[in-house]
Amino acid sequence: MNTIHSKNQMDLGVFHRIDINLYPLFIAVYEQKSISKAAQILCITQSAASHALQRLRQHLQDDLFVRAGSKMLPTPFSEQIYFSIKDALYAIQNVSMQNQSFDPSMVQSLKIALHDEIEPLIFPKLVEHFQQSQFNIQLSSIKLDRKNIAADLASQQIDFVIDLEQNFGEKIQFQKLQQDYFVVCSQQSEMNEALYLSSKHIGVSSRRTGVLVEDIFLHRKQLSRQVILRCQHYSTALQILVQQPSAVLTIPKNLLANLQVADCLNIFEVPVELPKITMGIYWHNDIEKNERHHFLRSEIIKIFA
Numbered sequence: 001m002n003t004i005h006s007k008n009q010m011d012l013g014v015f016h017r018i019d020i021n022l023y024p025l026f027i028a029v030y031e032q033k034s035i036s037k038a039a040q041i042l043c044i045t046q047s048a049a050s051h052a053l054q055r056l057r058q059h060l061q062d063d064l065f066v067r068a069g070s071k072m073l074p075t076p077f078s079e080q081i082y083f084s085i086k087d088a089l090y091a092i093q094n095v096s097m098q099n100q101s102f103d104p105s106m107v108q109s110l111k112i113a114l115h116d117e118i119e120p121l122i123f124p125k126l127v128e129h130f131q132q133s134q135f136n137i138q139l140s141s142i143k144l145d146r147k148n149i150a151a152d153l154a155s156q157q158i159d160f161v162i163d164l165e166q167n168f169g170e171k172i173q174f175q176k177l178q179q180d181y182f183v184v185c186s187q188q189s190e191m192n193e194a195l196y197l198s199s200k201h202i203g204v205s206s207r208r209t210g211v212l213v214e215d216i217f218l219h220r221k222q223l224s225r226q227v228i229l230r231c232q233h234y235s236t237a238l239q240i241l242v243q244q245p246s247a248v249l250t251i252p253k254n255l256l257a258n259l260q261v262a263d264c265l266n267i268f269e270v271p272v273e274l275p276k277i278t279m280g281i282y283w284h285n286d287i288e289k290n291e292r293h294h295f296l297r298s299e300i301i302k303i304f305a
Contacts, residue, residue, distance in 0.1 A: 020092070022056040023085050025049060026064065030082055031154050033071040041155050090286075102291040104135060110296055111140045113152065113161045115206065117234060118279065120258045122162055129303045153284035159296060161282040168282060175297075176280040177304040180252040182214065184268040185238065185261070187245045191268035196225070199248040202237045203227040214250050217274050235259050252277055 028038035029049075039049035057064050060081075065072040074082065110130075114122055123141050130137050142158055149168050152158045165174060184191055186199070203212045211219075218224060228247070231237055234256070237249050242262045250270060261267075281300055287293045 018059070019055065022052055022059070023089060025052050026056060026078075027082075027086055027089065028155065029053065029065055029072055030074055030078060031151060033073065035072060037155070041157070102295065104295055107135065107137055107292055107295065109138045109140065111142055111158045111160075113142045113144045113149070113158045113163075115144045115163060117204075117206075117255065118162070121254055125303050126300070129299065133299070135299075149282065150284070153282070154286065156287075159283070159293065160300065162279065162300075163282065165278040165280055171285045173283050173285055173288065174280050175301065176278055177301065178254075178279055180254045180277040180279065182250050182270045182274050182277070183253045183256060184270050185241060185249045185251055185256065185265050186247065186268070187241065187264050187266065188248070189266065191248075191266075191271055193271040196248065196271045197223060199225070199246060200228040200244070201225050202240055202244070202247055202249045203230040204232070204234050204237050204249075204251070205230060206232050214274060218272065221272070223272060238262070238265070241265055250274075 025038060025042060028041050029035055032038050032041070035049050035053065036046050039046045042049065044052075053064070060077070062077040063075050064078045065074055067073075110126075112122075112126070119141055123139070126139055130139065144161065144163060145152065146163070146168075149161055150172055153161065153172065161168075162177065165176070168174075184196065188195070188199070203214075205212055212227065212230075215225070215227070229240065231240070234249070234251050237251070238259060238261060241247055241249055242264060256267070281297065283293060283297060
C-alpha cells in the first residue's frame, strides 16, 4: 500500500493513467473532513464524489480517509501527501491563470460571515459602497460560526470574516477596520465607579457559557460586578433596561447608535478603564495573492479608511 515512485526525471508516460480532477476532491475531503461538504464545494453529487474517491484510493493504493463518527479523517499517507498535492494544484492554477488579466467586473459574488449584532454596522455600508461603485456583485451576509472559521475560509465557503480581533490560527490573516469603545446605559441619573460596580448588570453574549469580555478586563484590575441576567442580543437588553430601573448595560457605542434607545435611558462613559474594541477583516493565508480576493479586500478596507 501507499507506494510512490520517486524519479529524478519526469516520466511523461504515466500521465495517461492519472486523472488530475481527482486531486481537488482529495484536498476538499481532507480540509472539510466530509465527503458531502467536499461534493458541495466542487458542485458534484455526493455519489459522484464517493466514486471519485474510490478511484483515487485504488490509484494511490491507500484508504486515504477513514470514518470516525461523522468525520472522514486522513490516514498517515494522506497527511504525508497533502501539502505536495496542494502545492501542485496551486502551481497548475497559477500557470492556467497567468495570462488572464483580472477584470473587477468579472467578480459576481461576495460572501462575508458576520455576527448578527454587527451586521447592521457593516452590511449597509458594503451594499452602499458596491452600488455606488457600479459593481454588479451579489452580496451575502452569512451567520458567523467561530468554530469553523478556518475551515470555511480555506474551502472558500466564505470569502471573508468581519469580527472582533482574536486569534483564529496561524493561517488566518487579520487587518483592523475600525475601533469602538464601551459606554454605559441605564435609567440611573448618574454613574461613577462605585455605583457601576455595585449595580446589577445585564450581560450580552451569543455564547452559551464563558466569561463576558467586559468581565475579563475588570478581573485583570481585580474588580468585579454582578451580572443578574444574560441574553443574546443588545436590543433585548435595552428593552429589559426599561423594566429594571437600577440595572446597567455596558455596550459598544457604535452598536448603540444603531439601536432604539428608550427616552428613560441615560448614556454615560464607563467609569472604569476598559480597552477599545477592535473590529477587522479576516481571510485565509492561502488566498493572500489571489487577485479577486485582493480586489475585494481593498474595496472593503476603503469603506472603513
